[in-house]
Amino acid sequence: MRAVDIIAKKRDKQELTSDELKFFVEGYTRGDIPDYQASAWCMAVLLNGMTEAEATALTLHMARSGDTLDLHPIAPFVVDKHSTGGVGDKTTLVVAPLVACHGLPVGKMSGRGLGFSGGTIDKLESIRGFNVSLTTAQFMDMLAQHGVVVSGQSADLAPADGKFYALRDVTATVESLPLIAASVMSKKIAAGADAIVLDVKVGQGAFMKTVEQAEALARLMVKIGQGVGRKVAAVLTDMNQPLGAAVGNALEVRETIETLRGGGPADFRQHCLTIGGKMLELAGKAGSLTEGERMLAESLDNGQAWAKFVEWITAQGGDRSQLENPDLLPTATLIETVAAPRGGFIAGVDAAEVGKTGVDLGGGRAKKGDPIDYAVGILVHAKVGAQLAQGDLLFTIHANDPAKLEAARQRLLAAVAWSETAVSAPPHTLMIIE
Numbered sequence: 477m478r479a480v481d482i483i484a485k486k487r488d489k490q491e492l493t494s495d496e497l498k499f500f501v502e503g504y505t506r507g508d509i510p511d512y513q514a515s516a517w518c519m520a521v522l523l524n525g526m527t528e529a530e531a532t533a534l535t536l537h538m539a540r541s542g543d544t545l546d547l548h549p550i551a552p553f554v555v556d557k558h559s560t561g562g563v564g565d566k567t568t569l570v571v572a573p574l575v576a577c578h579g580l581p582v583g584k585m586s587g588r589g590l591g592f593s594g595g596t597i598d599k600l601e602s603i604r605g606f607n608v609s610l611t612t613a614q615f616m617d618m619l620a621q622h623g624v625v626v627s628g629q630s631a632d633l634a635p636a637d638g639k640f641y642a643l644r645d646v647t648a649t650v651e652s653l654p655l656i657a658a659s660v661m662s663k664k665i666a667a668g669a670d671a672i673v674l675d676v677k678v679g680q681g682a683f684m685k686t687v688e689q690a691e692a693l694a695r696l697m698v699k700i701g702q703g704v705g706r707k708v709a710a711v712l713t714d715m716n717q718p719l720g721a722a723v724g725n726a727l728e729v730r731e732t733i734e735t736l737r738g739g740g741p742a743d744f745r746q747h748c749l750t751i752g753g754k755m756l757e758l759a760g761k762a763g764s765l766t767e768g769e770r771m772l773a774e775s776l777d778n779g780q781a782w783a784k785f786v787e788w789i790t791a792q793g794g795d796r797s798q799l800e801n802p803d804l805l806p807t808a809t810l811i812e813t814v815a816a817p818r819g820g821f822i823a824g825v826d827a828a829e830v831g832k833t834g835v836d837l838g839g840g841r842a843k844k845g846d847p848i849d850y851a852v853g854i855l856v857h858a859k860v861g862a863q864l865a866q867g868d869l870l871f872t873i874h875a876n877d878p879a880k881l882e883a884a885r886q887r888l889l890a891a892v893a894w895s896e897t898a899v900s901a902p903p904h905t906l907m908i909i910e
């Protein structure tokens with residue numbers, strides 16, 4: 477077999493066999509197939525799609541490109557969650573300790589920022605000392621001792637996804653339904669969780685722009701997971717505007733801390749309760765989503781979730797002083813507000829534009845392996861439905877470069893849509909697929 481023939485076959489809209497996909501995934505993971513051929517293949521997949529059989533085979537070969545964990549010797553039932561990526565999505569940072577403090581082990585592999593959407597691993601790395609590169613043994617150990625672990629894509633678990641993910645980020649090949657499904661589910665399958673809640677984002681700030689696309693992705697992922705014996709539910713949530721207020725790595729860690737201490741933006745808190753509540757329900761710890769949400773709200777308010785967060789972050793090497801005093805997290809040198817240029821109702825805050833502004837400030841990557849600035853980002857003060865007078869606070873920009881700050885100001889002002897008449901806040905949870 478030759479990589480070039482496999483690329484040509486996908487370019488010509490033909491279905492690849494499981495053996496061809498195995499050859500490509502294994503060859504790229506080993507380094508025998510170079511980035512330029514893998515880039516061409518990803519683009520062919522993005523343009524021409526895959527059948528369900530191809531997507532399933534791709535997922536399984538990616539999951540088997542490294543170790544696949546069996547967590548049962550240390551925990552009888554492990555849960556996981558995964559977001560397809562959004563703007564301001566720091567949900568894992570809250571939900572992992574929140575669910576774990578109910579005695580339900582959470583073992584998770586996360587990714588870095590992808591395109592304009594942020595990544596949990598980048599956010600966690602804004603905490604000094606936090607170790608995202610765990611070996612399989614360390615992953616298991618954390619889970620056994622603390623009931624919660626979040627690791628980056630290690631050399632051991634689904635290494636194929638680690639390589640494809642970084643490549644897609646910089647080759648405009650993220651927004652492919654089968655590539656997203658295989659990326660998400662290969663990690664989930666390799667990391668060994670029994671139950672998985674998928675947070676499938678829909679809208680301007682998501683890779684899936686319409687409910688129809690998101691539903692198709694959700695159904696494909698649920699099917700792949702159930703096919704290998706996992707309990708899977710997908711929650712479709714709105715990503716037309718950023719989630720919560722903070723967009724940017726260290727700023728999102730701050731918002732996580734506020735939320736775990738019982739505060740935080742209302743939309744973000746509710747989102748965490750829904751995703752976490754579904755995890756409790758799938759694991760049989762709660763009789764219903766409502767009961768799960770109630771249990772979790774209690775632990776946000778009584779300090780249990782916060783205590784578990786501190787235990788987890790410090791066990792993975794994170795600096796406790798930065799959690800207790802978030803002012804010690806990376807902080808930008810230029811912090812400026814953006815005022816409303818007019819009065820009216822907010823009809824839209826384009827999440828993709830806010831996400832891209834964050835990347836341009838230095839919070840994301842332009843090419844594979846670029847360093848990022850953890851301190852920069854945006855606080856979104858007015859969400860859809862809010863009524864503002866001229867001069868009211870719209871955004872706060874955290875920057876380390878005056879020219880980038882000015883560009884961000886212009887871009888953010890253009891990202892807001894106004895209405896003369898009242899606008900109701902859109903529903904956040906759109907659909908649940910099991």
Ligand code: URA
Nearest residue numbers: 560561655656659660
């Ligand atoms: N999240 C993933 O893990 N992979 C993707 O491809 C997109 C979002």
